[in-house]
Amino acid sequence: MRTSVPCPNCQKAITLDNFEDFSSPFTMKCPHCKAKLKETKVSPFLLIGLIAVIPLFIYLTEILVSLLSGLIPAIEKIPLFIVFLGLLYPLYALYERINGLIMFNKGNLQLKKRQ
Secondary structure (H helix, E strand, O other), rough: OOOOEOOOOOEEEEEHHHHHHHHOOEEEEEOOOOOOEOOOOOOEEEEEEEHHHHHHHHHHHHHHHHHOOOOOOOHHHHHHHHHHHHOOOOHHHHHHHHHHHHHHHOHHHHHHHHO
């Protein structure tokens, strides 16, 4: 497991802590030189995984609502997205953490082309 990756622009180390501070994999910037970065090696596979995980999250939220509706009848009137954020957000955070670790350890950072 790597502890840092070099920035393709300034060659300074980007640590896992820096990587976790990125708001999303599409808005990565080097913390030293502020160069915009993109990942090209594992991102397509992570997007395919996302297509599989979204229905799973919806299914789990539906099951949770059906189980809790006996105890809390008002939960059926709450939008599923709110129920998901309120009750299953730790599962989503774990999924995002795993994606970040895969991208950090197996990925290939490159500079974004200027537009």
